[in-house]
Amino acid sequence: MEVAxxxxxxxxxxxxxxxxxxxxxxxxxxxxxxxxxxxxxxxTHIANVALRPRIxxxxxxxxxxxxxxxxxxxxxxxxxxxxxDDVLREVRAAREAYAQxxxxxxxxxxxxxxxxxxxxxxxxxxRPPRRPxxxxxxxxxxxxxxxxxxxA
Numbered sequence: 001m002e003v004a005x006x007x008x009x010x011x012x013x014x015x016x017x018x019x020x021x022x023x024x025x026x027x028x029x030x031x032x033x034x035x036x037x038x039x040x041x042x043x044t045h046i047a048n049v050a051l052r053p054r055i056x057x058x059x060x061x062x063x064x065x066x067x068x069x070x071x072x073x074x075x076x077x078x079x080x081x082x083x084x085d086d087v088l089r090e091v092r093a094a095r096e097a098y099a100q101x102x103x104x105x106x107x108x109x110x111x112x113x114x115x116x117x118x119x120x121x122x123x124x125x126x127r128p129p130r131r132p133x134x135x136x137x138x139x140x141x142x143x144x145x146x147x148x149x150x151x152a
Contacts (some may be wrong), residue, residue: 003028004110008026010039011106013061016055020045021106022099027055034127038067047071065130 004029010016016024023045030038040046046055047069102108113146116122 002110003032004107006032006059006064007106007110009058009062010055013058014051016045016051018104020101021104021109022095025106025109027066027069028106029061030067031059032129034065034130036066038069039072040069041071043071053058060132063129063131065132 003025007021010024010027011018011021014024023042027038027042027046029035038046042133045051045139052069055069056066102112
């Protein structure tokens, strides 16, 4: 599954509102490209304690290990240098404007980003996807979901 597909799955299955398309794309990009952490101040749709388990489940169901989503406050004290400032506000405004420019359409944003990538205008960092590690579940054979066994 590619970034756009995972972003759409997050929007549909977490669920996230359509206006959170850029947030879903942010999470999906981090997961598909193997990022271990996603550091954000966005506690509405990303670093939301109620949504994290569902975000993680959707990523794993798609075959990707989700990044550890956290806020700067959750980092050790020496790493808490990030504060609300003009640069952060400018980045958030640019991100919101970009999403609005594409009518919050994940596929349109991905198509535009791919076109820009192919133009070679910027450096792209990518790591191989991190795949979920198998977890032993009593009474469930490896590679078999609980639904297949009738277990709840």
